[in-house]
Amino acid sequence: MSPVPDGHSPAAEAEAGVDPTVTDIIREAIVRGEYAPNQRLIEADLSAAFSASRATVRTALLELAGEGLVERLPNRGSRVRAVPVEEAIEILEVRIGVEGLCAAKTAASISDDDIAAFHRLRSRMIEAVSEGDLVEYSRLNQYLDVRIRELSRHATASEVLSRLHAQSVRHQFKLSSRPQRAKVSVLEHIAIIDAVVARDPEAAERAVRSHLLSVIDALRDLSSPGHGTAAFH
Structure with a gap:
């Protein structure tokens, strides 16, 4: 690797x-x-x-x-630095386009060896969620993001994402630490992996968009007055 x-x-x-x-x-x-924060x-x-x-x-x-x-x-x-939820959502909106581009490019050029590695990663993510190991699941999520970004071979997109990702991933980490959210999230990540290994760029881009829109919806819901926002800084 x-x-x-x-x-x-x-x-x-x-x-x-x-x-x-x-x-x-x-x-x-x-x-x-x-x-x-x-x-x-x-x-x-x-x-x-x-x-x-x-x-x-x-x-x-x-x-x-x-x-x-x-x-x-x-x-x-x-x-x-405390990153407000509103700013994290704006960052996620930008990431939709850039990460979708990376996923599409990876799907278009992925090798057989990397497909096999993605299949193994898919299994490990499902296993982590089924065992309730949410720390491991979060780690695997980060690794999936890294590999898709790397395999896209798009230097400009990678540089943009390296600056944006850390600022919003704190909020995503909080979400992924909730068992019910992890059960939804893992299905979204499986859809991304399946589209990439199927070498379907359009499906990969759609899957990324669907996942990040889901994250945005979850952040909006959990930052509503009934839930409070402090936990998401």
Whole structure:
């Protein structure tokens, strides 16, 4: 398997045999909610936690600020940026077109070996949901996104998505951690995989669009006044 592009999760990089960087590790922690919105990110603490130099941590925080995950505060260091649900929905609306393009291009050029790998991934996703292992299911979702993006061989789309994905995936992670949502989500991801391995670009693009519209609907529903929005930052 070829290396995973820069800017993706440690889970996906581990799958490809690539050691995650400090930037990757902090990004993943933010996505999973281990660092709360508006939480201060103290360079000395991060340096000790990850056995990295202050310079390395500072560079990581600057990279994450460029992705919109971290805010740099004048004379006060950094903190986790709170991404409102409304902004996450706007990002998802942009992702519909770009991820659909990547899925279509992957479907048009996927190799027999990658088809076999996607079949295995499909089985693992179904198994994770049936066993209630939602952390593993979320990890596999991220890996599927990485592989479709990589196999599309569309450098511009990949760069756009690398900047947009992390900002909205926090909200998707919250959704996928809900058992009922995971049961819906896995069927949507199976539809994407099935279209890609069938080498049907139009069906792959439709499946991506259907999935992301479903995510948008779920976010709108769960951010309504009856549910509250704080949990989705």
